[in-house]
Amino acid sequence: xxxxxxxxxxxxxGRTRSGTGAEQDARxxxxxxxxxxxxxxxxxxxxxxxxxxLVAVDHLDLEVxxxxxxxxxxxxxxxxxxxxxxxxxxxxxxxxxxxxVGLDPARRPLEVKRRVGYLPDSVGFYGDLSGxxxxxxxxxxxxxxxxxxxxxxxxxxxxxxxTARGDDPxxxxxxGMLQRLGIADAxxxxxxxxxxxxxxxxxxPLGVAEILTLLRALVRDRGMAILLSSHLLNQVxxxxxxxxxxxxxxxxxxxxxxxxxxxFGEDTAHIEVGIQTDDDTGVxxxxxxxxxxxxxxxxxxxxxxxxPWIVGVRPAGDETRVxxxxxxxxxxxxxxxxxxxxxxxxxxEIYRRAVEKAAHGHARDVR
Amino acid sequence: xxxxxxxxxxxxxxxxxxxxxxxxxxxxxGWMVVARKELGDHLLSARFVILLIVIGIAAVIPLYFAADxxxxxxxxxxxxxxxxxxxxxxxxxxxxxxVTLPSVSGFMAIVGPLLGLAxxxxxxxxxxxxxxxxxxxxxxxxxxxxxxxKFVAGLAVIAIVIVVLFGVIAAFGIIRIGIVPTAAEILxxxxxxxxxxxxxxxxxxxxxxxxxxxxxxxxxxLIGFGTWLLFTIFGGLIVSFVKxxxxxxxxxxxxxxxxxxxxxDLIQRLLPDTLYREASLVLLNPQVxxxxxxxxxxxxxxxxxxxxxxxxxxxxxxFILVWPQVVALVALTVACFAIAYxxxxxQEVRA
Numbered sequence: 127x128x129x130x131x132x133x134x135x136x137x138x139x140g141r142t143r144s145g146t147g148a149e150q151d152a153r154x155x156x157x158x159x160x161x162x163x164x165x166x167x168x169x170x171x172x173x174x175x176x177x178x179x180l181v182a183v184d185h186l187d188l189e190v191x192x193x194x195x196x197x198x199x200x201x202x203x204x205x206x207x208x209x210x211x212x213x214x215x216x217x218x219x220x221x222x223x224x225x226x227v228g229l230d231p232a233r234r235p236l237e238v239k240r241r242v243g244y245l246p247d248s249v250g251f252y253g254d255l256s257g258x259x260x261x262x263x264x265x266x267x268x269x270x271x272x273x274x275x276x277x278x279x280x281x282x283x284x285x286x287x288x289t290a291r292g293d294d295p296x297x298x299x300x301x302g303m304l305q306r307l308g309i310a311d312a313x314x315x316x317x318x319x320x321x322x323x324x325x326x327x328x329x330x331p332l333g334v335a336e337i338l339t340l341l342r343a344l345v346r347d348r349g350m351a352i353l354l355s356s357h358l359l360n361q362v363x364x365x366x367x368x369x370x371x372x373x374x375x376x377x378x379x380x381x382x383x384x385x386x387x388x389x390f391g392e393d394t395a396h397i398e399v400g401i402q403t404d405d406d407t408g409v410x411x412x413x414x415x416x417x418x419x420x421x422x423x424x425x426x427x428x429x430x431x432x433x434p435w436i437v438g439v440r441p442a443g444d445e446t447r448v449x450x451x452x453x454x455x456x457x458x459x460x461x462x463x464x465x466x467x468x469x470x471x472x473x474x475e476i477y478r479r480a481v482e483k484a485a486h487g488h489a490r491d492v493r
Numbered sequence: 494x495x496x497x498x499x500x501x502x503x504x505x506x507x508x509x510x511x512x513x514x515x516x517x518x519x520x521x522x523g524w525m526v527v528a529r530k531e532l533g534d535h536l537l538s539a540r541f542v543i544l545l546i547v548i549g550i551a552a553v554i555p556l557y558f559a560a561d562x563x564x565x566x567x568x569x570x571x572x573x574x575x576x577x578x579x580x581x582x583x584x585x586x587x588x589x590x591x592v593t594l595p596s597v598s599g600f601m602a603i604v605g606p607l608l609g610l611a612x613x614x615x616x617x618x619x620x621x622x623x624x625x626x627x628x629x630x631x632x633x634x635x636x637x638x639x640x641x642x643k644f645v646a647g648l649a650v651i652a653i654v655i656v657v658l659f660g661v662i663a664a665f666g667i668i669r670i671g672i673v674p675t676a677a678e679i680l681x682x683x684x685x686x687x688x689x690x691x692x693x694x695x696x697x698x699x700x701x702x703x704x705x706x707x708x709x710x711x712x713x714x715l716i717g718f719g720t721w722l723l724f725t726i727f728g729g730l731i732v733s734f735v736k737x738x739x740x741x742x743x744x745x746x747x748x749x750x751x752x753x754x755x756x757x758d759l760i761q762r763l764l765p766d767t768l769y770r771e772a773s774l775v776l777l778n779p780q781v782x783x784x785x786x787x788x789x790x791x792x793x794x795x796x797x798x799x800x801x802x803x804x805x806x807x808x809x810x811x812f813i814l815v816w817p818q819v820v821a822l823v824a825l826t827v828a829c830f831a832i833a834y835x836x837x838x839x840q841e842v843r844a
Contacts, residue, residue: 214631236633239633244628251623263526266526
């Protein structure tokens with residue numbers, strides 16, 4: 127998912143840099159792909175958290191680069207929130223270490239928290255204060271000068287689409303609006319790293335699209351590093367550059383969706399085939415034709431007449447060849463073909479398989 | 494956002510680099526920001542307004558009767574010293590002497606704890622319930638800034654309430670009785686206000702402790718008010734129970750009697766209510782002797798001999814007499830706050 131280019135970049139109102147700052151501004155911006163690739167803003171090595179006997183996070187190695195959105199995927203209680211709390215220095219790791227913007231959050235929490243915006247899971251605000259007043263308090267806690275704070279608050283409220291409701295008490299806000307205000311709150315300090323715990327829960331679909339667009343814009347224009355945790359698979363898939371799958375405190379896989387698919391998929395590609403059929407005999411004939419193509423391992427008949435057929439191909443590398451064969455077969459047998467397109471690997475499938483695989487592996491370890 | 498302002502490129506930041514805006518920031522400690530916000534919240538809150546009205550009314554009624562009684566007695570030699578302060582410790586009899594209204598100081602001993610509890614019982618668990626605690630703690634402040642700031646804000650609002658209240662009482666006294674306080678009396682009054690503040694801050698610290706330990710705000714309020722009832726209303730009952738049944742101070746064995754007497758004193762002295770009442774009595778009334786107050790043996794022994802003779806104590810003598818009480822109140826406050834502090838620092842952030 128790419129952000130529309132019309133999205134205005136984040137302005138830096140009144141943010142003049144003093145002293146040597148001017149020279150730094152003149153230097154070209156580092157890019158993620160550049161040779162002088164900066165050290166990852168979020169890095170963990172063997173990060174472990176135990177609550178008594180319970181291992182909440184088990185030797186986590188994680189890296190999130192500037193200019194990328196990393197999605198932490200996992201069930202409730204998989205250790206996502208614990209990981210995030212350790213990254214913020216709000217919980218001390220039992221073992222291992224974390225580096226956030228190059229600093230150890232357990233030792234120097236203040237510097238880390240000054241530069242990391244955090245949206246907690248089920249964020250709350252002071253109900254009797256307005257959204258703007260709540261953000262103002264955050265700005266004061268970050269020691270942001272008053273004028274700059276006001277300008278920044280206007281800006282972030284605009285970014286999350288709450289300008290019109292900014293002066294209403296937050297107890298009148300809906301759950302989704304609170305969530306947006308939470309994102310605005312994390313942005314008030316103009317962070318280098320954004321950590322969002324379930325950012326899109328309880329926001330309506332249109333709102334989610336806006337928020338995801340905003341996140342992409344922040345990453346693109348400001349080179350922010352964003353770590354978000356979620357259990358909403360398609361949102362994670364649509365917005366994240368890389369994904370880490372979390373189960374029982376362990377990161378059982380990380381990478382882009384295709385990478386994960388390669389690792390955890392059952393090596394089956396899927397092709398969506400649109401074929402018009404008149405009656406049951408037509409359906410049976412189509413099924414026969416599709417199943418006869420070499421490489422096809424499964425054919426899913428649509429439950430409704432106009433829906434597409436789904437063809438499973440194994441090995442996945444044969445997908446292009448099979449697609450051509452379908453076209454040829456349709457031409458030779460006179461099928462009424464309307465569309466043929468490969469289906470992207472489904473994150474849900476990958477996730478399910480990854481978790482299953484990890485559970486098996488774990489069971490073997492125990493034995 | 495307007496499109497005509499050209500967007501500047503994001504500045505380059507090196508690892509560990511400090512963003513520029515902090516160089517121009519206002520140097521202010523985190524606890525001050527928290528305290529300022531909390532104080533603002535308190536002053537605008539319904540509980541502040543209600544408490545101010547209730548306490549105001551409840552203090553003015555006995556004051557009205559006291560002033561009448563004092564005025565009629567002012568000319569007689571029975572009230573020789575610190576007449577002005579009589580206003581604060583004299584409990585006037587009403588309905589032809591059938592009922593004695595509590596004095597202002599006695600009244601503070603009862604409602605002071607309420608004041609302290611009211612501004613602290615939901616300090617931390619309220620934040621937790623609202624879901625604001627993780628957000629607050631993810632800001633660049635130390636964790637203790639939260640609890641320190643809240644304590645200071647509570648203290649400030651209580652100081653405002655009692656200074657205003659006592660100011661009004663003093664002004665009322667000057668107008669109604671027509672006695673202008675002497676410098677020594679003002680000094681005694683100031684010391685008493687400070688002791689009152691310590692007494693209330695003990696309950697503030699206790700409320701704070703409850704708000705850290707107990708998850709629900711309603712539960713912590715109930716426990717707090719229950720403890721208040723136990724100490725201020727039933728405190729006397731507990732002491733007399735111990736006195737009468739467990740350790741009677743009458744008997745034939747002298748050692749036993751002395752031991753029991755000591756036990757009784759110890760129990761009595763553990764009650765913050767007693768400590769405060771004794772401190773008020775001595776500070777406000779120069780005629781009060783050591784025999785009216787449960788002094789610890791050492792200081793009691795030193796002062797007892799001279800003070801058995803009825804006399805008027807100077808301010809420093811009065812203060813020496815109540816020093817143990819004041820220290821005990823401060824110690825209890827510090828202990829409560831310290832436990833709350835440690836518990837809060839070790840608590841998990843998530844609910």
